[in-house]
Amino acid sequence: MHISLDRLLADLHELATFGATVDGGVERTSFSPADLAARQWLSQRCDDAGLTLRRDGIGNLFARLGDQPGPAVWTGSHLDSVPNGGRFDGALGVLCSLEALRTIAESGTPPPRPLQLVVFADEEGCYHHLLGSTAVVQGFDADILAEMVGRDGRRLTDALRSAGIDPAEATTTTVDPADVHAFVELHIEQGVTLEGAGAQIGVVESIVGLGGGALTFLGRADHAGTTPMHLRRDPMRGAACFLSHLQQVVAEAGDGRSVATCGRLAVAPGADNIVAQRITVFLDFRDPDRKVLEALEQAMVQRARACAAEHDVEVSYERGSLTDPVPLDEGVRATIAEVADEQGRTLRHLPSGAGHDSQLMARIAPAGMIFVPSRDGRSHSPAEHTAADDIEAGANVLLHTLLRLAGT
Numbered sequence: 001m002h003i004s005l006d007r008l009l010a011d012l013h014e015l016a017t018f019g020a021t022v023d024g025g026v027e028r029t030s031f032s033p034a035d036l037a038a039r040q041w042l043s044q045r046c047d048d049a050g051l052t053l054r055r056d057g058i059g060n061l062f063a064r065l066g067d068q069p070g071p072a073v074w075t076g077s078h079l080d081s082v083p084n085g086g087r088f089d090g091a092l093g094v095l096c097s098l099e100a101l102r103t104i105a106e107s108g109t110p111p112p113r114p115l116q117l118v119v120f121a122d123e124e125g126c127y128h129h130l131l132g133s134t135a136v137v138q139g140f141d142a143d144i145l146a147e148m149v150g151r152d153g154r155r156l157t158d159a160l161r162s163a164g165i166d167p168a169e170a171t172t173t174t175v176d177p178a179d180v181h182a183f184v185e186l187h188i189e190q191g192v193t194l195e196g197a198g199a200q201i202g203v204v205e206s207i208v209g210l211g212g213g214a215l216t217f218l219g220r221a222d223h224a225g226t227t228p229m230h231l232r233r234d235p236m237r238g239a240a241c242f243l244s245h246l247q248q249v250v251a252e253a254g255d256g257r258s259v260a261t262c263g264r265l266a267v268a269p270g271a272d273n274i275v276a277q278r279i280t281v282f283l284d285f286r287d288p289d290r291k292v293l294e295a296l297e298q299a300m301v302q303r304a305r306a307c308a309a310e311h312d313v314e315v316s317y318e319r320g321s322l323t324d325p326v327p328l329d330e331g332v333r334a335t336i337a338e339v340a341d342e343q344g345r346t347l348r349h350l351p352s353g354a355g356h357d358s359q360l361m362a363r364i365a366p367a368g369m370i371f372v373p374s375r376d377g378r379s380h381s382p383a384e385h386t387a388a389d390d391i392e393a394g395a396n397v398l399l400h401t402l403l404r405l406a407g408t
């Protein structure tokens with residue numbers, strides 16, 4: 001059994017018209033008109049394929065193949081995008097899942113277990129990071145939902161209403177783990193590992209742990225014109241010292257897979273003519289191993305202290321959050337690897353540096369992820385691209401992984 005690449009590419013092309021941007025990307029913020037139109041289009045596609053549609057109170061879409069009782073094998077991803085995003089992130093996974101289910105439906109030999117496509121709402125976190133899968137796995141209370149506001153300032157409850165959903169339904173979204181036999185998500189890698197290794201299939205071992213924290217360098221605000229350079233206690237110097245050493249700290253304290261980023265600084269008072277009093281360096285650091293993550297955090301704080309001392313300022317650190325890495329299911333991983341091997345695909349086992357709905361689904365079911373290569377590792381950008389033969393390889397590995405998990 002094989003998927004139809006032509007049909008899959010035609011779908012990918014058509015889906016990219018919803019929220020299309022001039023530079024070839026898409027912008028489909030959750031619950032925006034473009035997102036709602038894309039969901040409507042996908043629902044029609046599922047209906048055409050003879051799948052049974054359902055949506056829950058947070059806007060997750062489900063399309064089921066097979067009405068036999070018992071737990072279903074789930075597969076899917078998301079349709080929403082980041083602002084000025086690409087055509088492949090999330091969308092490719094949803095369409096490969098649809099194509100797999102459509103191919104199985106057409107074969108006329110349904111597997112013993114039902115299959116279910118899921119499209120998670122707001123994966124990109126306009127309202128809440130991994131909103132849809134969090135709603136499925138742990139649910140939300142009404143008061144938390146009522147406080148959620150999107151990047152555009154719109155309330156989630158208003159967004160739900162615009163999608164034709166009564167917000168009262170949004171508290172009843174959790175799924176009984178007994179109803180999910182397994183979950184498989186296909187996604188673009190969003191990195192350069194597969195491309196660099198010349199591999200078409202990535203078997204995701206784990207989703208990295210993510211640390212967040214803030215280093216605050218404290219000095220003394222002074223007049224930028226009248227304070228001699230040697231008398232300043234300028235926290236900008238401490239912060240600059242730290243940032244210039246960050247790559248070295250990661251190389252020394254990390255395990256080769258670690259990354260650390262400062263993508264945001266806060267400067268106070270924040271004027272051209274005042275030596276800063278306070279610089280806050282916001283950190284994002286990731287690794288598949290919790291121990292390494294903690295060691296890296298410690299090393300960064302030590303380096304910050306050394307820089308602060310060198311420049312006669314103070315520094316304090318506040319941890320924001322530290323989420324554990326999520327290992328994906330060994331059985332599902334082995335099935336993906338077996339199928340890829342039988343299909344003669346070159347594969348790599350690798351961690352995912354990005355968060356995915358799979359990390360939530362792993363709490364209620366054996367979950368696995370299939371990565372396909374991203375050209376130049378580009379993602380969250382209109383430059384996202386995955387070659388057609390890599391898409392075909394990924395979709396066929398997904399198809400046969402699903403058949404095997406569904407008992408065929």
Ligand SMILES: [Zn+2]
Pocket residue numbers: 078089090123187
């Ligand atoms: Zn994604």
